[in-house]
Amino acid sequence: MTPExxxxxxxAAQLEGRTLDPFTDEHPGLDEExxxxxxxxxxxxxxxxxxxxxxxxxxxxSAAKQQRMGVTRPVVGFLTDALLREPGRVDVDQxxxxxxxxxxxxxxxxxxxxxxxxxxxxxxxxxxxxxxxVLDSRWTGYRxxxxxxxxxxxxxxxxxxxxVVLDPTGLDLAALPCTVEVDGAVVDRATGAAVLGxxxxxxxxxxxxxxxRREVLPPGSWVLAGALTDAVPLEAGRxxxxxVGPLGSVELVGVSTGLH
Numbered sequence: 001m002t003p004e005x006x007x008x009x010x011x012a013a014q015l016e017g018r019t020l021d022p023f024t025d026e027h028p029g030l031d032e033e034x035x036x037x038x039x040x041x042x043x044x045x046x047x048x049x050x051x052x053x054x055x056x057x058x059x060x061x062s063a064a065k066q067q068r069m070g071v072t073r074p075v076v077g078f079l080t081d082a083l084l085r086e087p088g089r090v091d092v093d094q095x096x097x098x099x100x101x102x103x104x105x106x107x108x109x110x111x112x113x114x115x116x117x118x119x120x121x122x123x124x125x126x127x128x129x130x131x132x133x134v135l136d137s138r139w140t141g142y143r144x145x146x147x148x149x150x151x152x153x154x155x156x157x158x159x160x161x162x163x164v165v166l167d168p169t170g171l172d173l174a175a176l177p178c179t180v181e182v183d184g185a186v187v188d189r190a191t192g193a194a195v196l197g198x199x200x201x202x203x204x205x206x207x208x209x210x211x212x213r214r215e216v217l218p219p220g221s222w223v224l225a226g227a228l229t230d231a232v233p234l235e236a237g238r239x240x241x242x243x244v245g246p247l248g249s250v251e252l253v254g255v256s257t258g259l260h
Contacts, residue, residue, distance in 0.1 A: 001026075001027045001030065003034060003037040003038045003041055004039045004041060005149075006023055006150075006151050007038050007041040007042050007125050007163040009079075010038070010042065010138050010152060011042070011045065011149060013129075013138050014138060016097065016223075017096055018233075019096055019124055019137070019138055019139060019141075020098065020138055020139060020140065020146060021139070021187070022143060022144045023147070023151065024144070024145040024147055024148055025249040028075070028166070030147035030148075031146075031147055032075075032146055032147065032150060034147050034235055035112045035146065035147040035148070035149070035150025035151045036150055036152075036213075038098065038150070038151035039077065039078070039150055039151060039153055042153055043078050043080075043153075044152075046080055046082070046106070047080075050134040051080040051081060051181070052080060052224045053078060053079070053080050053157070053221075054079050054080060054081050054083075054221060054222055054251050055078075055079040055221040055222035055223055055224070056075040056076055056077065056079060056091060056110075056206060056217060056221065056223050056224075057076070057077045057078070057079055057103075057133065057154060057156060057181075057223070057224035057226075057229075058075070058076055058077075058079055058202045058205065058206060058223075058224065058225060058226045058241050059074060059075045059076075059077060059149070059154040059155070059226060060075050060226075061074045061195045061196050061202055061224070061225065061226025061227065062105075062194060062195075062196075062227070066167075067248070072180070072194070073199075073205060074202065074204060074205055074226060075146070075149065075150055076154070076156075076208035077150075077153050077154030077156050077208050078153065078223060079156065079159060079214075079224070081088070081156070083113075083134075083156060083158050083159045084158075084159055084160075085134065085158045085159065085160045086160065086252060087132075087160050087163075087250045087251055087252060088251065089253045089255050090234070090252050090253065090254060090255065090256055091257050092234055092235065092236050092237045092256055093236075093256050093257050093258060095134065095157055095158075095234075096136055096141070096159075097134065097136060097137060097141075097233075098134055098136050098157065098233070098234040099134070099135045099136075099142075099229070099231035099232060099233050100132050100133065100134055100135070100188075100231060100232060100234045100235075100240055100242065100245075100252065101132070101133055101135065101137075101180075101191075101227040101228070101229060101231040101232070101242075102128070102130060102178050102180060102227070102229060102242040102244055102250075103131045103132070103133055103225060103226060103227060103228060104130060104131070104173060104192060104195065104223070104224075104228070104244065104247070105128065105129045105130065105131040105161065105162075105222050105223065105224050105225065106125045106128055106131075106168075106223040106225065107125065107126055107127035107128070107129070107165065107171070107220070107221070107222055107223075108124055108125060108126075108167040108201055108217060108218070108219050108220065108221045108222075109123075109124060109126035109127075109219050109229065110123070110124045110225065110244075111123060111216050111217065111218055111219060112124055112206070112207050112211065112216070112217040112221050113208055113211065113216040113217070114207065114210070114211045115207050115208040115211045116203075116204060116207040117204075117206075118200060118204055120203070121200050121203050121204060121207075121222060122168060123135055124203075125168055125203070126167070126170040127165040127166065127168070128165070128166055128167075128171065128173065128247070129161055129162045129164060129165045129247055129248075130162035130164075130242070130243075130244035130247035130248060130250065130254065131159055131160065131161050131162055131223055131224055131250075132159070132160040132235060132242050132250045133156065133158070133227070134157045134158030134159070134160075135156070135157055135160055135231055136155060136157035137152060137155040139152065142186070148226065150251075154258075157159075160250050161222070162244070162247050162248045162249070162250055163248045163249075163250070164246070164247050164248040166246065166247065169229045170198050171194045171246075172192075173198065173199045173200060173228060174191065174192045174193040174197065174198040174199065174236045175192060175193070176191060176192040176229075176244055176247065177188045177189070177190075177191055177244070177245050178183070178191060178192070178194075178228040178229060178242075178245070179243050179245065179246045179255055180229050180232060180240075180241075180242050180243075181240070181241040181242075181243075182232060182238055182239070182240055182241075183238055183239055184241075185241070186198045187232060188229040188230060188232070190228045191228075192228065192231045192244075192257065194228045195217075195225050195228060195230065196226070197227075197256045199225040199252075201248045202222060202223075202225035202226050203225065206223060214245045217253060226227040228244070234252065234254055235254050236254040236255055237254060237255075237256075239252075239253050239254075240252045240253075240254070241250060
């Protein structure tokens with residue numbers, strides 16, 4: 001299974017609104033490097049098609065998820081402008097098996113191309129917001145291994161940025177409270193510490209990733225630090241409200257148009 005073949009199969013599945021069995025079922029030797037190679041091809045095709053890269057995202061930022069996947073550091077995906085969505089009514093039929101999760105998002109103020117120390121990070125950020133990430137795995141039932149999820153751009157399908165962008169100076173991001181409500185009932189709670197003990201740690205790990213790959217994240221980019229809670233299904237006829245302390249709330253009302 002070459003990266004080129006994998007990228008083509010994943011793109012076809014996305015366009016046709018269907019899911020696949022993980023490639024690692026038949027090819028268990030596929031690894032992290034292979035997964036990023038597929039992801040790079042996907043990003044290149046999107047950029048060639050007119051999309052614009054707006055940032056990066058981290059996944060597997062909880063110890064439990066890392067242990068389950070057999071990895072010791074988070075994975076990294078990309079964000080493009082085609083992923084941006086507005087709050088309010090959202091057509092769930094544009095995806096196959098959508099889920100939503102709350103995140104903390106950093107807005108960069110300077111290029112990041114090398115590994116940064118924790119103490120240096122605030123000088124590279126001029127804003128922090130909450131965000132809702134929409135996941136839509138190309139793998140049936142969200143069953144995948146590390147190479148699969150990397151090849152599938154870490155399941156990224158949509159991003160809704162929150163209503164407030166604050167200066168992170170003086171904010172204790174690890175202490176920020178988070179709630180997830182479905183139809184007015186709280187289904188999950190967390191604090192910012194759910195992301196690696198401190199969301200800044202996610203940005204630190206991203207900087208290390210960029211240095212390894214000799215990549216540059218330009219100023220003005222958004223970085224999603226990773227899920228604060230487990231993802232919940234985004235369903236038609238239900239109201240989903242995700243909140244992160246002073247960063248505000250995002251409400252998504254699922255509707256069904258019957259169109260993919």
